[in-house]
Amino acid sequence: MSRANRATSGNTLLTIEEFYLISARLRCLSQTWYDLWHFLRLTRMETGRALRLTFLECEQFSLPYTAREIIDRRRRVYPDDIWLFQSHSNRVKFKNLPVTHIAFNRAIRIASTGMTKKRVSSKSARNIVSVTVKHRANDI
Secondary structure, eight states: OOHHHHHHSTTTOEEHHHHHHHHHHHHHHOHHHHHHHHHHHHHOOOHHHHHTOBHHHHTTSOOOHHHHHHHHHHHHHOTTOSBTTBOOSGGGTTSOOBOOHHHHHHHHHHHHTTTOSSOOOGGGGGOEEOHHHHHHHHHO
């Protein structure tokens, strides 16, 4: 099976319920991980691109209303940040750097443990299927 087919096969797609269960756990880990998870679902943007977004660049995009709410809330909470998803860890305390893809995937792996047997990564946020659509597709 090709890489593209594996990414879109029925076994790897998260249901909306799985998405929200993982989301709740991500929120317990970090508001940044929770925001990034939802931002990826809303915009269907590639993770690397989302991580490199600055607040200034966000003004140039046409984005869904709920994605704008995430941006506005992050701007209010972190008025001095440059990056939309800027790291606030002690490791980079005095540097303005975005969070890393590796750290985000680690958080997703922790949050998804015991929630699903599917392999979950940052790409999973963009590939959500509702249960009703999945059942209809199986009925055809």
